[in-house]
Amino acid sequence: MNRNNFIPHLALALVLILVAAFAGQLRKWQKQWRSSISIVPSASKTRQPVDEKEILREDFKRGEADILVRFRPGVTEAAIKQITARLNDEVEDQIEAVSGLESIDDLDDDVDAAVAEYRALPEVEYAEKNYQIELDHAGGGFKHLHPEDPRFVDQWALANDGQNGGKEGADINAMRAWSETTGSDEVVVAVLDSGVDYNHEDLANNIWSRRANLDPYEDADLGVVDDEHGYNAVDNDGDPFDENGHGTHCAGIIGAEGGNSIGVTGVNWKVRIMPLKFMNAGGFGTTKDAIEAINYAIARKRDGVNVRVINASWGSTQRSRALEDVIRKANDEGILFVAASGNSSTNNDRQPHYPSSYNLPNVVSVAALDRNDQLAQFSNYGVRSVHIAAPGKDILSTWLGNDYEEHSGTSMATPVVAGVAALILSQKPNLAVEELRERLLKAVDPVPALKGKIQSGGRIDAARAVGIE
C-alpha cells in the first residue's frame, strides 16, 4: 500500500466501524423499546373514559421476525434449517418454551406467501405472521390489540364504539383481553350443533383434526368412525359438515381466525374447534343424538384430546334425565358446558329451559344483550337459573360457503362466553372446571338492566376474565 494513502484509508475504516457500531446500537435500542411496550403498562389498569379511547388505540403491525412456525415433533433442527434455507428464509430464534416453535425471517419480504408456504408443509403444525404492538401515542395507558380482519368494525360485541346506534363500551372488552392472550390451539372447544363448515376460509386453520397417533373413534354399536374433524350423530359418521349455518356461526364467534386479514375475528384468534353435529339442515335434532355427541366428546377427552368446553346454543323446555346425566359426566371429565338460556322472553326460574336450567356444577346459562346493554327483547332470564349475559343481537359471524351473516339469539351470546372460557384456559390450562366457571361468573361488568334479572347481574368482560382489572 502506498504510504501516502495509509492514513486516509485508516480514517475511512475507523469511520465505517463507528457507523456500523452506532447502527447496531440503534437497532438494539429499537428492539428494547418495542419489547418494553409489549407488556401491559402497570400505570393505568382501569378502564379509560370513552373519549380517551381513540388516543389510546393501538395498531397491530408486523414485527421484525416475520413468521412464527411450529414444526411437528421429530423434525430436527438440521431439517428446519434446510427447510428455511430452501424457502430463502432464516431462523431468527428458537422459542425454547414451546418445542418446535421457531421465529423466522422472511428474506423475500412477502410474509403472506411465506406463511402459506410453511402451512403447506407436512413438517409444519402451524405457521402465522408475527405481529408487534406499537403504541401510536406518547405516554402510558392500557393496551388494546386491533386485528386486521376487515369486518371487525362490524363486530360490536367485541368492540362497541357506538356504531349503528349502539352504546360505546357495551362490549366484552376483547381488545384489552387480547393484549394478554389471543387464545391457544392447545384448547379444544366442542361446538355441539348443526356441524361446522370446516372448510370456511376464516375457520379452517382453527378446526380440530384428529392427530395422526390417535386411532379413529370406535363405538360398540357403530364400529370404527373416521373422525378426522369431529363427529356426526345425525348420520352416525365422522363428517360433521354443517348443512344449516347455525353451527358455523357459533364456531366463528368462538374462534374465527384473528389477524388473518379475512372476514371477522373470533373471541379467540386461535383455538381448536371440534365440530359435533346433532342437528340437521333445519337446525333441530333429537335429545338422543345430542347425548351421543357429548358421549363422543367425553371419550375423546379420555383419549387425551384437550376438550375443555362444550358450546350448546340450543335447547327446549323438555327435561331429559339422560341428557342431564351425560352433562354431569362431562363435568366429571373437566368439561364446562355453556348453554343458551332460550329465546322465549320468559323467566327460567319459573319455566325452565334445558339444558341451560340443569343445576349442575359445569353448566353456565347465558342470556343475550343488545348493542345498548339492554337485555335482548327475546332473551330468557332468571335471577337463580340464568348466570351471565353476553352480546347476542345482530351478531356478525361466519356462515356457510365462506360467507358472513348477522344473526340474533341466545345462540349467539352463548359462544361469546364459551370463547372467553377458552381464552382463560389458554392462560391457565390446568384450571379445574369449577374454578373456570367461578372465574367466568366473577368476570362481569355490572349492567343496570340485568340487576335482579340474572344471577351475576352483568355482561361477561373478557379482559377481567384474563386477569386485567
Add this chain to the structure above:
Amino acid sequence: MALTKQDAIEHARKDLAKRLNIDVDEIHESVEDAEFPDMALGAATRGEMSGQMITSGWRIRLSAGRQNFEYRANKNQVRLYNYKGKNYTVD
C-alpha cells in the same frame, strides 16, 4: 330443496285436509311473515332440541268451519303448532 312460501302453504293445507278428512277447497287461509324464537319455529316436538336463533318464516293460519289452526313454516320445514296440545312436523 328450499321451500317457498307458496310451497309451505300448500303443504299446510294438504296436511290439514288429511287430518280433518275434508277437501282442501274447504280450507281458508291467511299468511303473514313472522319471526320465531328458535329453529323449531317455537313448535318443538317431543324429544326435540333446536338452535336458539331467531328464525324468519311464515305464520299460516288456516280455518275450516269454525275451527282455527296455526302452521309455522320457513324454507326448511312446515310445522303444525299446538294441535290438540301437541306440535307436529309436516312431511
